[in-house]
Amino acid sequence: MVTDSTADLPKEWGERYDIEVVPLKVLFGTETFRDGVDIDNEEFFRKLSTATKLPTTSAPSPGDFAEVYERLAKDHDGCISIHIGAQLSATAEAARVGAQSVEGFKVSVVDSETVTFPMAFLCRIAAESESLEAATEAVRQRVPNCRVLALLDTLRYLEMGGRMSRAAAVVGTMLNVKPILLVADRDIKPVERVRTRARAIPRMLDYFRTELPVEQVAVVHAQAADEAELIAADLRRELPDHEIPIGQIGSVLGTHTGPKALGLVYIKR
Amino acid sequence: MASNRPVGVDGPVFKQALLGSLSWLAANHEEANRLNVFPVPDGDTGTNMLLTLQSAVEDIKESNAAEVSKIAKLASHGSLMGARGNSGVILSQIFRGFARAVEGKSSLTPRELAAAFEEAANAAYRAVNKPTEGTILTVAREAGRAATAAAASPDATVPSVIAAAASGARDAVLKTPSQLQILREAGVVDAGGFGLQVILEGMLKTVEESAFAATTRTTAKPLPSQVALELPEGGWGYCTEFLIEGSGLDLEVIRNQIEALGNSVLVVGEPELVKVHVHTDDPTRVITLAGGHGKLLKLNVGDMSTQHKRILEGDGLASKPPRPNGAGLVAVVAGKGLVEIFRGLGVDAIVEGGQSMNPSTQDMLIAIESLPYDEVILLPNNRNVVLAAKQATGLTKKKLHIVETHSVPEGVAAVVAFRPDRTGSVNVAAMKAEAERVQTIEVTHAVRDTRSNGLRVKKGDVIGLINDKLEFAGGDYADVVKRALGKLGPDSYELVTVYRGEGASEDELASLQSSIQSSFPGLEVEVQQGGQQHYPFILSVE
Numbered sequence A: 001m002v003t004d005s006t007a008d009l010p011k012e013w014g015e016r017y018d019i020e021v022v023p024l025k026v027l028f029g030t031e032t033f034r035d036g037v038d039i040d041n042e043e044f045f046r047k048l049s050t051a052t053k054l055p056t057t058s059a060p061s062p063g064d065f066a067e068v069y070e071r072l073a074k075d076h077d078g079c080i081s082i083h084i085g086a087q088l089s090a091t092a093e094a095a096r097v098g099a100q101s102v103e104g105f106k107v108s109v110v111d112s113e114t115v116t117f118p119m120a121f122l123c124r125i126a127a128e129s130e131s132l133e134a135a136t137e138a139v140r141q142r143v144p145n146c147r148v149l150a151l152l153d154t155l156r157y158l159e160m161g162g163r164m165s166r167a168a169a170v171v172g173t174m175l176n177v178k179p180i181l182l183v184a185d186r187d188i189k190p191v192e193r194v195r196t197r198a199r200a201i202p203r204m205l206d207y208f209r210t211e212l213p214v215e216q217v218a219v220v221h222a223q224a225a226d227e228a229e230l231i232a233a234d235l236r237r238e239l240p241d242h243e244i245p246i247g248q249i250g251s252v253l254g255t256h257t258g259p260k261a262l263g264l265v266y267i268k269r
Numbered sequence B: 001m002a003s004n005r006p007v008g009v010d011g012p013v014f015k016q017a018l019l020g021s022l023s024w025l026a027a028n029h030e031e032a033n034r035l036n037v038f039p040v041p042d043g044d045t046g047t048n049m050l051l052t053l054q055s056a057v058e059d060i061k062e063s064n065a066a067e068v069s070k071i072a073k074l075a076s077h078g079s080l081m082g083a084r085g086n087s088g089v090i091l092s093q094i095f096r097g098f099a100r101a102v103e104g105k106s107s108l109t110p111r112e113l114a115a116a117f118e119e120a121a122n123a124a125y126r127a128v129n130k131p132t133e134g135t136i137l138t139v140a141r142e143a144g145r146a147a148t149a150a151a152a153s154p155d156a157t158v159p160s161v162i163a164a165a166a167s168g169a170r171d172a173v174l175k176t177p178s179q180l181q182i183l184r185e186a187g188v189v190d191a192g193g194f195g196l197q198v199i200l201e202g203m204l205k206t207v208e209e210s211a212f213a214a215t216t217r218t219t220a221k222p223l224p225s226q227v228a229l230e231l232p233e234g235g236w237g238y239c240t241e242f243l244i245e246g247s248g249l250d251l252e253v254i255r256n257q258i259e260a261l262g263n264s265v266l267v268v269g270e271p272e273l274v275k276v277h278v279h280t281d282d283p284t285r286v287i288t289l290a291g292g293h294g295k296l297l298k299l300n301v302g303d304m305s306t307q308h309k310r311i312l313e314g315d316g317l318a319s320k321p322p323r324p325n326g327a328g329l330v331a332v333v334a335g336k337g338l339v340e341i342f343r344g345l346g347v348d349a350i351v352e353g354g355q356s357m358n359p360s361t362q363d364m365l366i367a368i369e370s371l372p373y374d375e376v377i378l379l380p381n382n383r384n385v386v387l388a389a390k391q392a393t394g395l396t397k398k399k400l401h402i403v404e405t406h407s408v409p410e411g412v413a414a415v416v417a418f419r420p421d422r423t424g425s426v427n428v429a430a431m432k433a434e435a436e437r438v439q440t441i442e443v444t445h446a447v448r449d450t451r452s453n454g455l456r457v458k459k460g461d462v463i464g465l466i467n468d469k470l471e472f473a474g475g476d477y478a479d480v481v482k483r484a485l486g487k488l489g490p491d492s493y494e495l496v497t498v499y500r501g502e503g504a505s506e507d508e509l510a511s512l513q514s515s516i517q518s519s520f521p522g523l524e525v526e527v528q529q530g531g532q533q534h535y536p537f538i539l540s541v542e
Helices: A011-017 A041-050 A062-073 A091-100 A117-127 A132-145 A156-160 A165-171 A197-210 A225-238 A251-257 B011-033 B045-058 B068-082 B085-101 B110-127 B136-151 B158-179 B181-186 B191-209 B224-228 B251-259 B283-291 B336-344 B361-370 B383-395 B408-417 B424-437 B477-488 B506-519
Strands: A002-004 A020-022 A025-028 A031-034 A056-058 A078-083 A106-111 A146-151 A178-184 A187-194 A214-221 A246-248 A262-268 B238-245 B262-269 B273-280 B295-303 B327-333 B349-352 B375-379 B399-402 B439-445 B450-452 B455-457 B462-466 B469-473 B495-500 B524-529 B537-541
Touching (some): A002 A062, A002 A117, A025 A251, A078 A091, A078 A132, A117 A146, A214 A225, A225 A246, A225 A262, B011 B045, B011 B191, B068 B085, B068 B383, B085 B110, B085 B136, B085 B383, B158 B191, B251 B262, B336 B349, B336 B524, B361 B375, B375 B424, B408 B495, B439 B477, B462 B477, B495 B506
Parallel strands (some): A002 A020, A078 A106, B327 B349, B495 B524
Antiparallel strands (some): A146 A178, A214 A262, B238 B273, B238 B295, B495 B537
């Protein structure tokens, strides 16, 4: 099992299911950090708040993937490699190219079309499957149902990162509005715009309720742990059959969301 | 000379009477402007009524109709299109009622004239949702009653009936402070009522003075303010306007032909005189086509690319993604920064206006027609613009929703709630709900001494209004804002957006900001350059 650092995979899941995490990179000027390896989340957001120039991000190289696959090839016949949506990053493509250089090892690369915790859910679903084929089938089936509903504190980071011209055009950037965005169907769509955070959170929950039933749901955040806890607690009361884990947005995704981002992520049934 | 006085009111007499009203109102409208209840620099009732009346007589000037009914109909149409501000809208309803009352008549006896005055007042009452006594409505009714009483006399004449109407109006105007507490407190009479009195006086002067056989033309001075009110918009090449004079003109046929050649099409009028407005790439074809229907008058072709260059800069409609719900947004806004904010939030067309420049129904209509959407949501963003906006509803084939925003903050809140993927009516409900949640604080200077809402205000004092109501006077901007926020109860709110107007300096802004932050540390403060006139600061509290 291989994924990348934008899955925001909890450490214990990685250990329990034996999942390899290939880091993307974040660059402050000429300084390169491997996401979650050379820089942890706390440190990243501290650095972000004092940076005079916003950082940039880059995908792992095909070589990075080849290295991981070669290592796995020693005692496995193949692997499933689940990655950030190709509309957002070149990571899945790098994985595909990297896999070609490792002979005799079958890599099933999956473009998840999504980002952050739905990828972690997909990894767990794959881990609980009986074979590589079954895992690939189970994951591919769910890809179209993955959703990330995100509340950003500002559009500034997403705009600078060049990831959403269309949504930005619709949301408007003159006035400071809090956009609620939906990552779905290989696109980032503006769902709603609200002027204050206190009103935006219930709006996000309202939208989520229209998406029920869901198979999996999690709350993710960038330096907004208290609010994430409150949202998760509310949802656990409402949906007692779901565990509702809380994930932390890592440095690569955090470069584009900025601090104080909150997300409700889920796989629709 | 008594023999030259009109015995009945026919087309030419009514035409001259209205022209007389116009010049008399032009001479006196400043007086009406000074009668604003609140000492705020807005709601120029006199100007609004003058522009409405000017629009009412515009087409009449070209008409030689012999029948009073035709002149009255033109006045009704013209005032409907040109209606600005609440009093202007009511004035247009008065003309409408008058036109209905004289339908089919070529000339009016004194008695019929009085009956038409009364019916005009009744029509205006019916048109208003909640009629308030002590306003132009009361004045219109009293004028009608006085006219009817005078007409009952056996030697009643047209001048005696109009004289009675004018004096009835004058008496009613003087009584308005006893009917409305806000007028009493402010020590003024009702401005709209006064405007109507002036209009009737202007008619009287004309019928008394002029010998109609040798007409002395009264012409109104052109108003500079009309030039400033020109509508900004994106779109087609040439703004083409003219009148077609003929007989049996079919409005529907002409409209269909013109619509094929451009957009922002307006075709209104009578079978004898039709007014056409269109934005087209090919004015020559429009003119040739229209020339086939009759004689063209007052032809005016303007190159909009130079006219509206300022507005066309920036994001035009073409660069925007198509809107899935097929609904367009029009907002009435003034001030460079505010215009940019509304555009940035997705508003398709801006009608320039607001505080002291109330746009006409026609201005808004042209903006509505210019959009490539069949459904349009219109935000008036000012209490004095709402009625004129509502009049547009009956004049467009498009599905028009009006979200009755009374201030810039309400307008911004409404636009923020607009979602391009949601149907028009769902959006309208959400936009209304958001607009109602926002509190508006406006800071300006009193334009004269007054008493209002228990406050004694001196000319030049800083005054603060919460949701259009005068609440505070005296001190500096920061003081007034602090008191206003204190009154609203800052614990219930999260965000204050400060729209800085033209009249506020950097220092004043800085001291306002630090005063809010130190007095109410729990509030987030965002500053935007609004660039609005008259109001150094407008604050949105939500």
